[in-house]
Amino acid sequence: MGDREVDHELVLRAQRGDKRAFELLVAKYQRKLGRLLSRLVRDPAEVEDVTQEAFIKAYRALPSFRGDSAFYTWLYRIAINTAKNYLVAMGRRAPTSTGFDHEDAESFEDAEQLRDSATPEAELLGKQIAATVNRAMERLPDDLRTAITLREIEGLSYEEIASVMNCPIGTVRSRIFRARESIAADLRPLLGTDENRRW
Amino acid sequence: MNERISRLMDGDVDAAEMDALLSTLKSDAALATWSCYHTIGDALRGEPAVTRSVRAAVARQLISEPTVLAPRVARPSGPAPWAWAAAASVAAVTVVGWTAYSLIDATPAGFAKAGEAGAVRAAQARQITVPADYLLAHQEYSPANALQSVGPYLRDVAASTPLRPAVVE
Numbered sequence: 398m399g400d401r402e403v404d405h406e407l408v409l410r411a412q413r414g415d416k417r418a419f420e421l422l423v424a425k426y427q428r429k430l431g432r433l434l435s436r437l438v439r440d441p442a443e444v445e446d447v448t449q450e451a452f453i454k455a456y457r458a459l460p461s462f463r464g465d466s467a468f469y470t471w472l473y474r475i476a477i478n479t480a481k482n483y484l485v486a487m488g489r490r491a492p493t494s495t496g497f498d499h500e501d502a503e504s505f506e507d508a509e510q511l512r513d514s515a516t517p518e519a520e521l522l523g524k525q526i527a528a529t530v531n532r533a534m535e536r537l538p539d540d541l542r543t544a545i546t547l548r549e550i551e552g553l554s555y556e557e558i559a560s561v562m563n564c565p566i567g568t569v570r571s572r573i574f575r576a577r578e579s580i581a582a583d584l585r586p587l588l589g590t591d592e593n594r595r596w
Numbered sequence: 597m598n599e600r601i602s603r604l605m606d607g608d609v610d611a612a613e614m615d616a617l618l619s620t621l622k623s624d625a626a627l628a629t630w631s632c633y634h635t636i637g638d639a640l641r642g643e644p645a646v647t648r649s650v651r652a653a654v655a656r657q658l659i660s661e662p663t664v665l666a667p668r669v670a671r672p673s674g675p676a677p678w679a680w681a682a683a684a685s686v687a688a689v690t691v692v693g694w695t696a697y698s699l700i701d702a703t704p705a706g707f708a709k710a711g712e713a714g715a716v717r718a719a720q721a722r723q724i725t726v727p728a729d730y731l732l733a734h735q736e737y738s739p740a741n742a743l744q745s746v747g748p749y750l751r752d753v754a755a756s757t758p759l760r761p762a763v764v765e
Contacts, residue, residue, distance in 0.1 A: 427650040574602040
């Protein structure tokens, strides 16, 4: 079972009235979608408004999602249309192209624009998170750091990581979880648990 | 619980386990862990932070949204079209192969018969002397004769043609 199947199952649950399942999808894709929309909408506050609006539109359109494409590809199209409509409503001209196709939506790597246009508050928060995660990564034992790097940055499956690291899949599973927990222990105080906090 | 969330994020669960796990993800603590783990992944990939939680804002707005109750998508329960095509190809090859194989007597007895037949043909290939008058009398029945079937009804005929006088100038 892969990432797409997990998304699909969450969508099915949301389609059956489980709003919490849709929240899990929002939690998963809010940063990725925000980065995408920053290419269309320059103002950081507006990016978040449009991101929020795109998620709500996606929720309302859930009955029309049939699973023919990946959830994020479908969400991407809704977000692009939401941003263009927003710009038109604001009297601004929507770009004719975002510079990449929806096929690239899963993988494009260009966060510079959002970084450049981030508010000082967002920039500070981003730096704090990055610094916390980097410090935690440096303290990790090599095998844990390698495992989570191969998973999160290289996108390898557990089977592939087991092959690369020459260890059983169960060991890979354990290393990735321990790495996440170790980093999360440092990150949780920064994120907080209050829903009204920044996260 | 967190270990299972970690596996779920990576798709390292089967369908039954995922169903059970997603049902337990309704608590705020589980959702916070899910969000935190995704934040770690996004940070490692260089995804920038958002200045406020879009998820929290969406969650607040979802409260006032009518609950979505979409009809269940009827997913095809049978095999995919390519599977039918592959099965038909395999079946065709099997039928043709089996038919061809069944026509071949590959048993040891069959090989022995084939050997005997070769020996018989070799033995029969000796020179036979047939009288020429016999061949002449039965020529019309020869397989090489293209007119074999109508041979008995043919008669030799002759016609005399008057010679034209030579023209002498």
